[in-house]
Amino acid sequence: xxxxxxxxxxxxxxxxxxxxxxxxxxxxxxxxxxxxxxxxxxxxxxxxxxxxxxxxxxxxxxxxxxxxxxxxxxxxxxxxxxxxxxxxxxxxxxxxxxxxxxxxxxxxxxxxxxxxxxxxxxxxxxxxxxxxxxxxxxxxxxxxxxxxxxxxxxxxxxxxxxxxxxxxxxxxxxxxxxxxxxxxxxxxxxxxxxxxxxxxxxxxxxxxxxxxxxxxxxxxxxxxxxxxxxxxxxxxxxxxx
Numbered sequence: 748x749x750x751x752x753x754x755x756x757x758x759x760x761x762x763x764x765x766x767x768x769x770x771x772x773x774x775x776x777x778x779x780x781x782x783x784x785x786x787x788x789x790x791x792x793x794x795x796x797x798x799x800x801x802x803x804x805x806x807x808x809x810x811x812x813x814x815x816x817x818x819x820x821x822x823x824x825x826x827x828x829x830x831x832x833x834x835x836x837x838x839x840x841x842x843x844x845x846x847x848x849x850x851x852x853x854x855x856x857x858x859x860x861x862x863x864x865x866x867x868x869x870x871x872x873x874x875x876x877x878x879x880x881x882x883x884x885x886x887x888x889x890x891x892x893x894x895x896x897x898x899x900x901x902x903x904x905x906x907x908x909x910x911x912x913x914x915x916x917x918x919x920x921x922x923x924x925x926x927x928x929x930x931x932x933x934x935x936x937x938x939x940x941x942x943x944x945x946x947x948x949x950x951x952x953x954x955x956x957x958x959x960x961x962x963x964x965x966x967x968x969x970x971x972x973x974x975x976x977x978x979x980x981x982x983x984x985x986x987x988x
Contacts, residue, residue, distance in 0.1 A: 768802050896931060
């Protein structure tokens with residue numbers, strides 16, 4: 748159910764990563780991968796995107812691996828609006844991430860949300876509902892421009908100290924439905940161990956495409972799997988049952 752020969756999300760030195768595109772390609776070759784997707788984080792002020800895309804294109808000419816030109820964008824509006832760069836041309840895939848929760852008052856990080864919950868200003872269930880709504884709307888928006896993947900679904904909740912028990916089956920069902928409606932795949936992140944096994948099983952059983960993602964910031968982590976191997980085994984057992 749998960750093709751571990753394809754790493755769907757790595758970061759380069761163009762953004763938060765430590766290594767060049769060529770070094771990451773060499774690491775992918777050494778790991779026996781068949782495909783590598785670059786997914787550096789971008790925003791409205793990103794100026795290096797043309798150089799980034801051109802460098803990936805040149806690297807493709809020197810390897811038998813399939814290299815995909817992708818980026819990760821952040822949802823920043825309650826309506827699912829994203830921090831898009833000015834030009835999306837040349838991209839083969841866009842990964843949707845969410846590290847802050849868009850509210851009418853602005854973007855709030857996990858610690859700020861935790862404080863609101865502790866003060867009784869917000870309930871955990873309300874945070875879940877808002878997060879799921881924004882994530883679904885963001886996937887719909889991104890799918891208009893390029894094939895979409897969902898990165899680290901609901902990781903924000905764990906960072907805010909909200910237990911998975913606060914995520915009911917309706918919330919999970921809404922995420923699954925949004926992925927299917929928009930043709931979005933879900934990344935299973937080795938680095939972040941997200942989504943949880945429960946979510947991974949729900950996506951897999953619904954036929955949502957699951958992608959192996961190292962979320963590597965350095966070459967040594969490209970195509971290296973432990974958590975994903977465990978999830979793969981559990982999904983195979985569930986499928987056979």
